[in-house]
Amino acid sequence: MSPLFEMLMNGLLALTAISLAMTTGRLLLGPSIPDRAMAFDLVMIHTVALIALYAIIVDQNLLVDAVLVVAVLGFLGTVALARYIEKGGN
């Protein structure tokens, strides 16, 4: 891996971290609970992208499995949150 490519990939990782911070802002100050659930969905998507970019930088194929697990858990968590909001906590 060339040093220029590694530097550019680290820059993309930093941009994704900034984007994750903005999403966390909506998660903290969202006025209603569906706002927070939507921000949680986007936080899990950002986590997937962060791990995928990190898998390129350290050149580890094993991190691909971690990406799969985080993606499935994020979708299940979002669906569970939406059902909880809709049924009113029963």
Place this chain on the structure above:
Amino acid sequence: MTILETITFILCLMGVFFMLLSSFGLLRLPDVYTRGHSAGKAGTIGVIGVLLGVGLYHADPLATAKMLALIVFFLLTSPVAAQIIERAAFVTEVEMLENDAPNDLKGRYDEHGNLR
């Protein structure tokens, strides 16, 4: 940089750009129904770009196959998740913007989320 590294960087750059757009929209748009557009569409396109770059860069065919399966998974589930959250917001009567007409579903759900 080799050609493979250049293509990987361009794909990941497009993905990260769309993810930045999506989180900016989530932070700046006025109500929950408009925020659903940025979270449901731009977020999906962004993560698909990043995953395409990763799947192209790894020489292992198994890793590439897993990334392609994950892209199909995101294409199927991410808009569904956004729609489920919007439906929960509508059923629990989160207020929308002023002058947001037409609202054809207003009053057609009871408090359990069933159509009248």
